[in-house]
Amino acid sequence: MFHKSCILSMSDLLIMVNSMVKYNSSKIEKKWQKIWQGQKLYETKDKIAGKNNYMVLVEFPYPSGNLHIGHWYAFAVPDISVRFLRMNGRNVLYPIGFDAFGLPAENAAIKNKINPRDWTKKNIMYMTKQLKSMGASFDWSRTVSTIEPEYYKWTQWMFLKMFEKGLAYRAKTMVNWCPKDKTVLANEQVVDGCCERCDSSVIKKELEQWMFRITDYAERLINDMQGLNWPETTKLAQKNWIGRSEGVLIDFKIQDTGYKIQVFTTRSDTLFGATYMVLGPEHPLLKNNELGIMNYGKVVEYIKKAKVKNYEERIAEGKEKTGVELKGVKAINPANKEEISVWVADYVLGHVGTGAIMAVPAHDSRDFEFAKKYNLPICHVVAPIFVDYTNPPRDGASTIKRKTVQCIVKHWNENKYLCLKWKKYDWQTFIIGGVEEGEDMAGAGMREIREETGYMDIRFVKQLGPPVYAKYFAAHKSENRLSEVYGLCFELKSDKKLPVSTKETETHDAVWIEREKVKDFVRGAEIPELLVRLEGKERAYIDGGILIESGEFSGMDSENAKWEIAKFVRGERKVNYRLHDWVISRQRYWGTPIPMVNCRKCGWQPVSEENLPVKLPLLKNFMPTDDGRSPLARAEKWAGAKCPKCNGPAERETDTMDTFVDSSWYFIRYVDPKNFQKFASEEKMKLWLPVPLYIGGAEHNTMHLLYSRFFIKVLYDLNFVDFSEPFTGRKNHGIILGPDFQKMSKSRGNVIDPDKEVVKYGADTVRMYLAFMGPYDQGGPWNSGGINGIYRFLNRVYSFVNYKSQITNYKQIPNPKPKIRNDLERLLHKTIKKVGEDIESLRYNTAISSLMILLNEFEKNSEKVSIEYLKIFLKLLAPFAPHLSEELYQQFFGSPESQIPNPKQIQNSKIQNIKQLNSIHFEKWPEYDQKLIQENIFELVVQINGKVRDSIEVTVEISEKDAAEIVLSREKVKKYLENKPVKKVIYIPGRLINFVL
């Protein structure tokens, strides 16, 4: 598109001279960070006339003590969007804070023998310095830290509000207990049965805990996601986490007693196939031998063993199911009134459903496994249904039901099967046929085999299990068919044959197909299932289908049968959730104290509001205790309190809160961090909330994001906030891997230290490289060579702007508007459009690529580059490389009032004297000219038989006829046409013309 200039001019030489000088990133970056801070450039006002407020939220870091490359990815890259939005006229708040309570501080403190508070505060100071080196436009005046009493006062206050509403309650529960950390873990913090932090195997323990009633909000947490601008994957993860399942509660009477066992099932359609029942070891009916279990001793022994089992043991056992039958106990299947056995087995979990199940081995793989092991009856009640996707049922055609047989006929001594090869269609089938009224199936099969192939020496072997259904379109009759198919096995004993009628031989031939090839060559959606049965590989069929052997419900489809059968046995419809209430108690020191007091007389009483915050006392010994009590219990003086109700002696709650409570509302505090009357003023919340864009890691899909949504819904219901969803927009970022494509870790030795990279290349290069690596939601491996490309690019920008400034005295040409609209200007405007659109969709990598293309063309056509072009270019670059673009912008285009001293002269004192900086970061984002972008000439691609053979420049308005005429006159095209007639011409205006020969 552009012509290369081949003449080496004086100016080109100058470029070369300049390009040898690398820009001093460190000096420039430090200088501008100081100036921006001195000018309070990023301290965001609550209201600016004519500008809309917009908060870009990132997940506040845990102050581990050192910033890693992941922090840069999480904070420096979104800063691109922040700066872009700001230049687009929004009043953008980009807040930062610290999620500073939590276990690591305690562990580090124990190790280093210092107080967690001191350790944490030191880390916060150090990390603040590191964060500032990013040059991100954080508003440091609004910093929030969860360990400050002014902050956790409100965390405690919210707890009290939830307690008042009955949403915070105390209950005995089986909790996940980490024996090493000596604390309770949320389900979410248990990974593969091990503690998320220390990897020791988690055991179950019964403890009294404070809990939040998050299950009350399950339904709203699912439904309210609909309107959120979130990644679908995140929504799905939450949905699966909440795990809503609709089912039925069904009572099973126990024979000869007044007792009954209630089960929850989502598959009431399989009730006729329930051939036994299982109680979980925790089931209350097992506690005392109320049922009169004859082998109660054995049962108790089993229960004891099951409770001790932890995750590792269960893995070691290969998850093989175990159980004990309750001898002398029989239940009645309410559907068919049959007597069935009752078992106790630990594959049934106490906390799921009712803690007891009806077992349907034919249609549940776990029950199947158990039934096989203990020889329990298996009764099929759902027949599979297969749809032939190559020949699916058609809308509008009538559906005909028929009973058919699939005859699987084995050769007398070879491993091959008799099939029909159809003449009209290109396929083979087994011998299939309809079963006539009153005819027996084996007989029907034999008749079909004889009629269609002539073979007569046939032995019927067996029927392959219950029927299956096949749905397909029968083309020859123009009807949809629903066939009830019985797989029948036959064996031919000899090749004795009768003649076959011509009617049959006209349509098909008999052929033999080897066993291995049957799967690939025999047609029919139900064939794979029949072959599995032929092999004798039995398994549970867990999908829906058509009911069989289910009394009056036989023939019904699973979905309808579910509710019909439920009605029949008077089952109660119920919704069940996987989600459980949120246990927030932690037996640790370094957390927000739970503001409750236990009075011997009045029980648990809330601390009154005016006594908040309940401050975390300084403690010398914060080692965890072995008895499960919090280290805070050692602070006897602190723990002793007066009952808020009767003033009598009482004890404080010594547990602290899960840190997910702290982080459930931190973003609200950003809007009003110094408010001592409220957690935030209503006015300010109205100005900033809910958060329109929250950028963070996918690891928070199910924990932090869900908890925070729950919290905000509670606050909304209590009328404390006027929004019911905290984050209307959410984007996930990927993970930066080491150069070896592995997760970065000290033990692997593949950790990239951002501080070192900044020293080497500068913050601009590091943040821009991170943005350039790939799509932001994808992350990817750090490539030590790749960062050089960005470094070179920024150096070329520096050199190019310097070079242009040396040959042109820009300041004397006031705003020269270029008159010639050339290709370069067109590219410039296209780039403005692309960079803007790409930033908006977080596709920073392609935005940077288009900036590179623009610079390449600038260099090739440097004489056409005007001052306006350069200014625009710097503005486009500004979000990505904020320091360099500010430096160049001020140096060459800054107004006299905002002139910044030369970098060489800059000193702290001088920075203070700068009156007002017209920062590039508050300039208006360039606009593009839509008309200019629209090309009037394009490359028409010429295809012959779909292959590209030529291309011609033509005007946009060209008609198909004109285009074809021009194209057909080209020699190149003629050559490929070879005088053959053109069958068809496909013309896509603005793109291509395709000649089909």
Add this chain to the structure above:
RNA sequence: GCCGCGGUGGCGGAACUGGAAUACGCGUACGGUUCAGAACCGUAUGUCGAAAGACUUGUGGGUUCAAAUCCCACCCGCGGCACCA
């Protein structure tokens, strides 16, 4: 096992609603510059082939004038959930 995401040069990755696959960057090679190296600049760079040309987006099939993109089956990688009744 279930759910989700992905698989494109030597590498990171581009490619709109199906319409020129491999943009941009890295790397490599050669050339320039240099006493020399680094840095920098230029040219080339999917594979096979001397060339014409043919082939090429995990594999196999399908739909279409046209498929990285849509459909089906399978393989591999990553992430989440996991005896959830």
